[in-house]
Amino acid sequence: MKKCLLAVLPILPLAPFTAAADDFGEADPRRPVATYSIVAHDAETGQMGVAVQSHWFSVGSIVSWAEAGVGAVATQSFVEPAYGPRGLAAMKNGAAPRDALAALLAKDENENVRQVAFVDAKGRVAGHTGDKAIIHACDRQGAGYSVQANLMETDSVCDAMAAAFESAKGDLAERLMAALEGAQSAGGDIRGKQSAAMVVVDGERHENPWEGRIIDVRIEDHAKPISELRRLLVLNRAYNLMNAGDAAVSDGDMEKANALYAAAADLAPDNHEMVFWRAVTLASVGDVDEALPYFKVAFDAWPLWRELIPRLPASDILPDDPALIQAILAVE
Numbered sequence: 001m002k003k004c005l006l007a008v009l010p011i012l013p014l015a016p017f018t019a020a021a022d023d024f025g026e027a028d029p030r031r032p033v034a035t036y037s038i039v040a041h042d043a044e045t046g047q048m049g050v051a052v053q054s055h056w057f058s059v060g061s062i063v064s065w066a067e068a069g070v071g072a073v074a075t076q077s078f079v080e081p082a083y084g085p086r087g088l089a090a091m092k093n094g095a096a097p098r099d100a101l102a103a104l105l106a107k108d109e110n111e112n113v114r115q116v117a118f119v120d121a122k123g124r125v126a127g128h129t130g131d132k133a134i135i136h137a138c139d140r141q142g143a144g145y146s147v148q149a150n151l152m153e154t155d156s157v158c159d160a161m162a163a164a165f166e167s168a169k170g171d172l173a174e175r176l177m178a179a180l181e182g183a184q185s186a187g188g189d190i191r192g193k194q195s196a197a198m199v200v201v202d203g204e205r206h207e208n209p210w211e212g213r214i215i216d217v218r219i220e221d222h223a224k225p226i227s228e229l230r231r232l233l234v235l236n237r238a239y240n241l242m243n244a245g246d247a248a249v250s251d252g253d254m255e256k257a258n259a260l261y262a263a264a265a266d267l268a269p270d271n272h273e274m275v276f277w278r279a280v281t282l283a284s285v286g287d288v289d290e291a292l293p294y295f296k297v298a299f300d301a302w303p304l305w306r307e308l309i310p311r312l313p314a315s316d317i318l319p320d321d322p323a324l325i326q327a328i329l330a331v332e
Contacts, residue, residue: 032056032134034063034076034115035189036149036157038165038179041072041123042172043144046203047214048072048119051176053196053225055189060197060218068212069121069205071097077115077133077150080108087118088209097126115139117146121203142166147179153187160186173200173215173233180226196225198233214240238267242274249281257281272301284318288327296331 037052050064050072065084066072071091075083083104090100097118105111105128112130115137119125123144129137137150138158147161164182168175176198184193200215217232219225245260261278268274279294298305309328313320 032077032151033079034059034074035151035191036147036161036180036183037063037074037076037117038145038147038161038176039072039074039117039119039125040145040165040172040176040179041119041121041125042175043123045172046121047172047200048121048203049172049176049198049200049215050074051180051196051198051229052076053180053183053188053193053229055191055194057195058218058220059195060199060220064197064199066199066201066213067092067209068201069203071118071120072199072201074117074146074148075114076148077130077137078110078113080110080114083114083116087116091118091120096120097124101126101128115148115150117148119144119146147183149183151190153190157183157186157188173198173237176200177230177233180229184226193223193225195220195222196229198229234267235271238264238271238274241267242277245278246281249285254285254287272298272305275301276305280312280318283324283328288324292328292331295328299331 033054033056034052035054037050039050041048048066048071050066052059052063052074062079062081063074063076065088067088070088073084073087075081086104087100090103091097097120101116101118108114112132115129115133117125117127117139125141125144125146127139127141127146127148129139129148133150136152136155138155139146139148140158140162142162145165147158149157160182161179165175165179168178180196197218198215199213202212202214204212206212215233215236217229217236219228222228241260241264245257245264248257248260264274275294276298279291279298282291282294306329310325312318318324
């Protein structure tokens, strides 16, 4: 008897690049894992991404795949995760999404229950919905994007996603978010809501496949996963600004660094860790007077930050200067 693919996927690691070709899609699919998703390319920035929502635990762990400078993949319905890494590998080697997807579908004995979408760094898209995907099932392709859905409450979800994505303003992540919200406004998953995920990568190829990730967030189990995804997207943006601020410090541009730190604080005003590391960064480059008020805010919010200060010089995060350490700890 063939094993149920979904019974093992959540707990066993995959080895998609070493599996034999005749292993592809052999498992007998039993249960749908995903519902609606979007893959998209931003022609202005070159960014690519995938976003998904489902009434299934940890949907992002198997549906959403992306590699900077290469493309993004969503594989759902009765999921075969191999479409993700194998699709990216094919596009990385120069295959157009349509050709890469067709080649993989030809090897899959269960293609009639799959739902898959590819987008590449040129903005080319391809989508597939098998004729056994659970109704309501649909996919739509537009300029630089593909939306797909199955197990929907209504038959208008794909149209709603496409319209929301096309009309949304802002960067790619914001437009992906709008597409998910559009799907939910049209009824969404007939089973309800549980998990969501978003991955956005930049348009440049990197030496390592894990580099170039701008956004990579998941909501594994939540009563309102779309709302939670939006909250985490804001927080992700704040941390990206903090990282950019640190890079500006390394470049010696303190004016730019402080502007980036301030923008991060505006997005996440209650995050005392951001305040603490901003203070540490300023102190480490000699801007002690500017750093001390931020240390006060951090210490007031989380007193244990004080205990961390004397440990930092040993890791070369603060200068090994007793007078500096004393000045910081004296903040009241």
